[in-house]
Amino acid sequence: MLLAGKLRNRCYAFRGTVSLVLQGLDMNVDDIDILADQKTALASNRLLKEFLVKKTVFSQSDRFKSFFGQFCLNDVPVEVMGNWQIKDLKGNWSRVYKAAPEERKEIDLQGKRVFVTTIETEIEMFTKMGRWQALNKIKKQWQTRQQQSLF
Numbered sequence: 482m483l484l485a486g487k488l489r490n491r492c493y494a495f496r497g498t499v500s501l502v503l504q505g506l507d508m509n510v511d512d513i514d515i516l517a518d519q520k521t522a523l524a525s526n527r528l529l530k531e532f533l534v535k536k537t538v539f540s541q542s543d544r545f546k547s548f549f550g551q552f553c554l555n556d557v558p559v560e561v562m563g564n565w566q567i568k569d570l571k572g573n574w575s576r577v578y579k580a581a582p583e584e585r586k587e588i589d590l591q592g593k594r595v596f597v598t599t600i601e602t603e604i605e606m607f608t609k610m611g612r613w614q615a616l617n618k619i620k621k622q623w624q625t626r627q628q629q630s631l632f
Contacts, residue, residue: 483554484513484515484529484554484559485590485593485595486593487528487529488515488517488521488525488528491517491520491521491524491528492517492518492520492521492579492580492581493515493516493517493518493521493580493596494515494516494517494580494584494585494596494597494598495513495514495515495516495595495596495597495598496514496515496516496562496580496597496598496602496603496606497512497514497598497603498510498511498514498615499512499513499514499597500514500597500598500603501600501603501619503588503590503595503597504588504597504600505626506600506619506622506623506626507622508615508618508619511558512557512558512559512560513554513557513558513559513560514559514560514562515559515560515561515562516562516563516565516578516579516580516584516585516598517548517561517562517563517579517580518563518564518579518580518581519548519563519564519579520563521561521563521580522537522547522548522549522550522561522562522563522564523537523548523563525537525550525552525561525563526550529552529554529559529561532552532553532554532559533550533552534551534552534553534558535549535550535551536550537549537550537561537563538550543568544567544568544610545562545565545566545567545568546565546566546574547562547563547564547565547566548561548562548563548564549561549562549563562578563579564577564578564579565577565578565579566578567606567609567610569609569611570611575606575609578602578606580596580598583599584598584599584602585597585598585599585602586599600619600623603619604616604619604620604623607619
């Protein structure tokens with residue numbers, strides 16, 4: 482809730498396993514990932530300064546590029562990714578993920594509205610990352626939930 486309050490009126494969405502758990506899927510959560518646009522990612526240095534571990538700056542590895550920063554809140558690692566791109570197994574860069582309206586949805590969390598990435602966006606990103614075991618788990622739970630909603 483604290484993070485949502487700090488990021489209010491910004492372009493962000495909780496993503497990864499946190500997003501999936503908040504949407505009712507059974508996943509293991511190790512940290513909190515926040516997908517954002519470049520402006521919000523860079524603003525996180527100021528908005529989350531009391532939790533700063535590694536300042537948000539542009540970063541690129543052989544698999545990812547984004548404006549990336551690390552924070553720690555109550556011993557929970559928090560990573561901010563702004564304008565995130567993933568290199569697929571064929572060496573092609575993905576589109577830019579930046580918590581755009583089509584990549585996120587609003588949910589109610591303890592009476593407050595927060596943004597999370599859509600399950601479709603998560604499936605797309607997990608596919609690009611080649612995280613097959615997690616991807617199969619997501620798809621199976623999502624399909625079961627869709628089938629149950631038909632009854």
